[in-house]
Amino acid sequence: MEKRLFRDAMGKFATGITVVSTDYQNDVKGITVNSFMSLSLDPTLIAISIDKTASIYDVLLEVDTFGISILSEDQKEESMIYANQKEVETPVNFIDLAGTPVLDNALVQLSCEKESAVEAGDHMIYIAKVNDLKINDGNPLLYFSGSYQQLGE
Template sequence: MSQLEQRTFRDACGLFATGVNVITTHWDGHDHGMTANAFMSISLDPPLIAISIAEKARMLRKIQASGRFAVSVLASGKDKIAWHFAGKPNPSLHGLFDSLDGLPVVSGALATFSAEVRDEILAGDHTIFVGHVRALNWDSNADPLLFFKGKFGALEDARKAPASMPQIETELMW
């Protein structure tokens, strides 16, 4: 892709609002973290999650070496932490991590997952890690930090799904 096409693609993908996560691992005696939005659940049985890491990211080799990673889903108001792990270090931030199953996770995160790497899939200029979840914690009382059009934000008007939804099988035809 040319530079213009890459920017156009990136801008179009930026229209999909996502949560903000800090991906962490412990390797070579140190905790390591990076901000990412490429995270998703894959399977309930077994419990699997996936993250996507750029081939040029330093975190890639650290996860490959450790064989484990954690995901901290950031709560609203954690913008400074997101920027810190996105390459804009903030020296005033201290005591950022708790531990979950021996891996660093962001204190006060909305949800945290620790996982062992199960699969590694090369996909273009990224590697997708599928992880088997070994432990998790969550706080259902907090709101998420969101990312949209290159900016952080929060839910303005969160609405719950209907209490009872009919179980219908549908097939979409195009």
């Protein structure tokens, strides 16, 4: 099967968009991720999948904690910045949530502690326990068929 065909097929699954962030050597590192899911309520577990060629790949191997920001519909710019699709023009605002950096004004902010990592093809799947969270009002930023989308009215 051609990789492009598989990628196009998976793009037909609409997803929310997150930014995974961590404090690494006193600098916030982040990456846009749409491969995110809830795994368990007891304990509170989530999973993310990170490409082995991603700029943050080696950083996530080293750290024990990271934040996840589920983006609101007005955070397309932040998504593009951490997907390396746009240069930073104004500073991106992060806040601290239980010791992890998360994007200010994200729809949901999670502080996570790494539980395990599983190699899966060209990706690493991280399973993490959610230690704290904050929920804000708004609508999500979505990704479908290779482009950003918003909920219809």
